[in-house]
Amino acid sequence: MRAVVVRAFAGPEALELVDVPVPVPGPGQVRVRVEAAGVNPVDAVTRAGVLAEAGLMRPREVVGIGWDVAGVVDRVGPGVAGFAPGERVIGLRDRLDVPLGAYAEYLVLDASALAPAPAGVPAPEAATLPLNGLTAMQALDLLDLPAGATLLVTGAAGGVGGFALELAARRGLRVVAVAGREDEALVRELGAEWFVPRGTGDLAADVRALVPGGVDGALDAALLGVLALGAVRNRGAFVAVSGGAPVGLRGIRVATVWVAADGPQLAELSGLAARGCLTLRVAATHPLERAAEAHRRLDRGGLRGRLVLVP
Template identity: 65%
Template sequence: MRAVVVRAFGGPEVLQIADVPMPVAAEGQVRIRVEAATVNPVDLATRSGALTEAGLLPARDVIGIGWDVAGTVEQTGPGVTGVMRGDRVIGLSDRLDVPIGTQAEHVVLDADAVTAAPAGVSPAQGATLPLNGLTAAQALDGLGLHPGQTLLVTGAAGAVGGFAIQLAVARGLRVVAVAGAGDEALVRGLGADLFVSRTARLGEAVRSLVPGGVHAALDAAVVGAAALDAVRSGGAFAALVAGGAPVPLRGIRVFNHWIRADGALLSRLAALVEAGSLTLRVAGTMPLDHVAAAHRRLAEGGLRGRLVLTP
C-alpha cells in the first residue's frame, strides 16, 4: 500500500509516497481504510525536522506523516468491542514516532482513539475534526473556566481557533477573538462576542473592551507574551506548541497543552457537529500524491479550514 513518509528532513520535496507493507490490527486496535487525512501544521514541523530539533521526535530512517483520519474499519484486533468491520469512523494518531501515519491508504489505530463519523458530513469534512477539535476542547478543559467568564482566542479564524470559539460559547463563556481585520465577520459568526485585530497592541486593545483583562487565553496563533498581557493577574494561559509558553508573569497559570487521542471526547464533538453546533471547514481536497503541494499551500498561510488528502 502507499503511505507518505520522510527519510530526510527538509522542504516539501523530501516527502515521498512509499510502498509499505499492509499494517495489521493487533489486540485493541483497528485497521482503517483511509478515505481522508488532513494536513496540519504539525505535519510540516515533522517533515522539516523542527520536532526533532525540539527533542519531541527521535531521528529515524523512516517517519510516517499524518494525524487525522476518516475512513472505514476493515479489520479489528482481538478484544475490540464497540467498533465493527464496515463502520465509518474518524480518529486520531497521536504518536509522533510512527513509520506510518494517517496520510496513507490504510492505518492502524487503537480502538479507543476512534469514534463513529458524524452523520451527514463527507469524509473530508470529518477528517478535519479530530486533531483540531480535540486540541481546542482539551485546552479549554485545562483552562478551567466557568460560565460567564471571558476567554481570549488568538488565531480565531484558524482551525483550532474556530473550534475554540464555538466550544467556549457552548460552555457559556464570553469570547474575545483575535484575527485579521477581514475575518471579523467570520469569527463573530462563530459566536465571538468581541473582536480585536491581530495588528493591534493586544493587551491595551483587549483591556479597553474587558476592563482588568480576560480570565484566560487560548493562544492558537502562538502570540505569546502579547496575549499574556491581555490576561488578568491570576488568570490562565494555554499554549499549544513547544516553546510557545510565555513566562508566567503576575501569577498567571501558564501551561503547554499536549494533545492526546480520546475517542469518548471525540464522540461528543461529533455529536455537536451533527447538532449543527460545531462547524467543519475544508479549504480544499487533493489526492495523496499531491502532498508536497498541500504542504506548500499550508505554509503560505491564509487558509480558512484544512486541506485534506484523499487516498
Template identity: 65%
Template sequence: MTIREFGGPDVLEIGEVPVPLPGPLQVRIRVAAATVNPVDVQTRSGALARAGIMPPREVVGLGWDVSGTVDAVGPAVEDFTPGDRVIGLSDRPGLALKAQADQVVLDAAATARLPDGADLVAAATLPLNALTAAQALDLLPRPPETLLVTGAAGAVGGYAVELAARAGARVIAVARPGDGPLVRSLGAAEVVPPSADLAADVRALAPGGVDAAVDAAGLGIGALDAVRGAGAFVSVLGGAAPPPLRGIRVANVWIRADGPRLATLAAADLTLRVAATLPLTHVAEAHRRLETGGLRGRLVLVP
C-alpha cells in the same frame, strides 16, 4: 506517505508498503481522507526532531487526522466492527505509517464512530484541531466569564471560539478584519485585530483584563498582558508558553488521542472547514500551500 530525510516538500515520498495488521485493541481503517496540519510540516522539516519531540527513525510517516471505514479489528476490540464509519487521531510522532495512507492502524481508544450522514472528507478536519481546542479549554481552572482567543480564524482557534461560546463564555477573538464575520459566526462576542498593543485593545473591552486566554497564534507575552492577575493562560504551540507573570496560571496543551471525547465532538455539529481537497499524491503541493499561509480551513488529502 513517508520521509527518509528532513527538508523541504521534495523529501516527501509516496511508496508501497505492506498492509498493516491490527494488534490487540486496535482497528485498521481504510482511509477516506487525511488532513494536512502544521505538525506535518514541522515533522518533515525536522523541527520536531530538533525539539526532542520525535524519536529518531529511518522512515517516518505523516498524518494525524483520519476519517474512513473500519476494515479489520484486532483481538479484544468490542466497540467497532468492519464497516463502521469513523474518525481518529494518530498521536504518536515518528511512526513509520501514519494517517496519510490507504490504510492505517489506530488504537480503538483513539477512534470514534461518526454520526449517520457525516461527510467523511469534512470530518477528517476534526480530530487534531477540535481535540486540541477542547483540551486547551480543559486546562482552564474554571469556566471563564471572559476568554481571549488568538488566531481565532485558524483551525484550533475557531474550534476554541465555538466551544467556549457554547459553554457560555464571552469570547473576545483576535483576527484580521476580513475574518471578523467568520469568527463572529462561530460565537465571538467581539473581534480585535492583531496589533502591537493588543492588551490595551482587549482591556478596553474587558476592563481589568480577561479571565483567561487560549493562545492559538503563539502571541505569548502580548496575549498574556491582556489577562487579569491570577487568571489563566493556555498556549497551543509546544514550548511557546510565556512566564507566569502576575500570578497567572500558564500551561501548554499537549494533544492526546481520546476516542470518547472525539465522539462527543463529532456529534456536536461543529463548524468543519475544508480549504481544498487534493489527491494523496499531491501531498507536496499541500505542504507548499500550507507554508504559504492564508488558508481558512484545512487541506485534505484523499487516497
C-alpha cells in the same frame, strides 16, 4: 498499499509516495481504510525535522506523516469491542514513534483513539475535526473557566481557534477573538462577542479597553506569548497550544496543551458536528500523490479551513 513518508527532512519535496505492506492490527487496535486525511501545520514541522530537532521524536529512517483520519473500519484486532468492519470512524494518530501516519491508504490505531464519524458528514469534512477539535476542547478543559467568564482566543480564524470559539460559546464563555480584519465576520459568526484585529496595535491595551481589568483566561492558538499574557487579569489562566507558553507573571496560571487522542472526547465532538454545532471547514482536497503540492500551499499560509488528502 500506498503511503506518504519522509526519509530526509526538508521542504515539501521530501514527501515520498511509497508502497508498503498493509499494516496488521494488534490487540486493542483497529485498521482503518483511509477515506480522508487532514493536512495540518504539525505535518509540515514534522516533515521539516523541527520535531526531531526539538527531541519530540526519536530519529527514524522513515517517518510517517499525518494525524487526522476519517475512514471505514477494515479489520479489528483481538479484544476490540465497540467497532466493527464497515463502520465509519474518525481518529487521531498522536504517536510520533510509529512508522506510518494518516497519509496512507490504511492506518492502524488503538481503538481508544477512534470514535464514530459524524453522521451525514462527508469524509473530507470529518477529517478536519480530530486534531483541532481535541486541541480546542482540551485547552478549554485546562483553562477551566466558569460560565460567564471572559476568554481571549488568538488565531481565532484558524483550525483550533475556530473550534475554540464554538466550544467556548457552548460553555457560556464570553470571547474576545483576535484574527485578521478580513475574518471579523467569520469569528463573530463562530461565537466571538468582541473582535480585535491582529497586529494593529497594543493587544493587551486593546483587549482591556473591551474588558476592563483583563480577561479571565486566554487560549493562545497563535502563540503570541507575552503579548497575549498582558491581556489576562492577575491570577487568571493562560493556555498555549503546543509550546510557546510564557512565564506565569502576576500569578497567572500558565499551561501548554499537548493534544492527546481521546475516544470519548472525540465522540462528543463528532456528535456536535453531526448536529451542526461545529463548523467543519475544508479549503481544498488533493489526491494522496499530490501531498507535496498540498504542503506547498500550506506553507504559503492564509488558509481558512484545512487541506485534505483523499487516497
